[in-house]
Amino acid sequence: MSLVFEPTNATNSYRRTESSSTASSYEHMDASFGVSASCGFLGASVQGEFAKSVTENRDSDKVSLQASSRVGRIGFSACPGLSSASLSLLRKSPSDFNRTYGKYFAAALFIGADTTTFLSTSSTMDLRSEMQDIEVKAKILWVHKTVYSNHSHSESASSTYDITYDGFDTLSAYQRHLRATNATGYETLRTEAEGNLAGGIGLVERLKDTLQSVGLDETKTTVLTEKQLQGVFNSGAVVEVMFLPYAGLRDYVAATATRTLASQLEKELQ
Structure with missing residues (x-):
């Protein structure tokens, strides 16, 4: 049985979120964070520390820019057995099977990338203006594809420097x-915020380059070699996992049905 990369209708998004409450942090995080952060082999595992930090943030003003891209999935070429x-083990003891293998298996890997640049403050700083200025610099940074080593920033509009930055990028495992x-x-x-936001502005192109580096075209169905699969894992391009119950597999149904029938016959013969 083979693992196959299948392109999906590509979805790309770039959105700004603003909030003005000490408790309003969840809108700056994607709904998939919980699943992503629990899977250590995912590039998206960097979302875990980001989510923890943002959830604990009690600043009154918050603004974030989020970029996301999904291009395909990796799944089995046929129903797995x-x-x-x-x-x-299953025929002998379903409970022992569950303890050994769990109740779910990874049925598909979703390929894509996410990045977020988040700023917050409780001072009088104009946070929206700060982010807009950072976004302008980030666009220049991405266009030139160079990291500034000697460049100056405009002074903050506030005399009090009290600002928090949180950022992550799944492709580069950055947080x-x-x-x-x-x-x-x-x-x-x-400098940190500009660099991360530049990566978000160029996320679609970066993801395409990443897949090409492991021999994948986001527009073509491809049977993966073991080397390619390992390359995909190492690239940070796996952002979500779809889990399905073993109980839905034909082998599982057949094995448990046989066990149930055998148990019934045994009772009737007693």
């Missing part, structure tokens, strides 16, 4: 949390 060892309380910290924070 159970190994002889797992079938033997960072910074809080600036002075001019030096502010410069460092701005």
